[in-house]
Amino acid sequence: MRIEYSESLSVDERQHIVNEVLLHDRAPVGVGMPRAIGLSARIDDMLVGGVCGRIEKDRLYVEYLWVDSRFRSQGIGSNLLQAVESAARDGGCVESQIETLSRKTARIYLARGYRVMHHLCNYIPGLTLIVMTKELGESHIVEC
Secondary structure, three states: OOOOOOOOOOHHHHHHHHHHHHHHHHHHHOOOOOEEEEEEEEEOOEEEEEEEEEEEOOEEEEEEEEEOHHHOOOOHHHHHHHHHHHHHHHOOOOEEEEEEOOHHHHHHHHHOOOEEEEEEEEEEOOEEEEEEEEEOOOOOOOOO
16 A cells, blocks of 8 residues: 655545544534534625624534725624624524634624633734634533
C-alpha cells in the first residue's frame, strides 16, 4: 500500500472531510448534521446585509452577520440578528452563540442581550476571539 499526500483538495473532497468529522464528533450524543440558516436584507434588489449560521440540536450558531458599510447604523444588522434568533427560537432553539474579533461589535451584541462567555487572546495574532451567548427560550441545565 502506498499513501500519497497532496497539498490540494477539491471543494467536494473538503466537504467530504468536513461531513465525516461532523458525523464522527456528533454521533456519541445523537446529534445529526448541522442545519444551515440564513437571511438577507435588500434595498431595491441590492444585497445590503445578511446573516448566516447553523442550528445544532437546540442552539443557534451565528457564524456571519454583515451589513454593507453604506447602510450601517440604520438597524439592518439588529433586524437581521433578531430575525435569525426568532426563526431559530421557532425551530426549538433555546440559545444562540456568536463569536467576534471586534470589541466594538461585541459591545453591540452585549446591548442586544448577549453575554461574554470567553476571551481567547491572540486567537489570530493581534486579535482576540470573543465568544458570546444569549438565551432564546426556556433554559435548561446541561451536563458538561
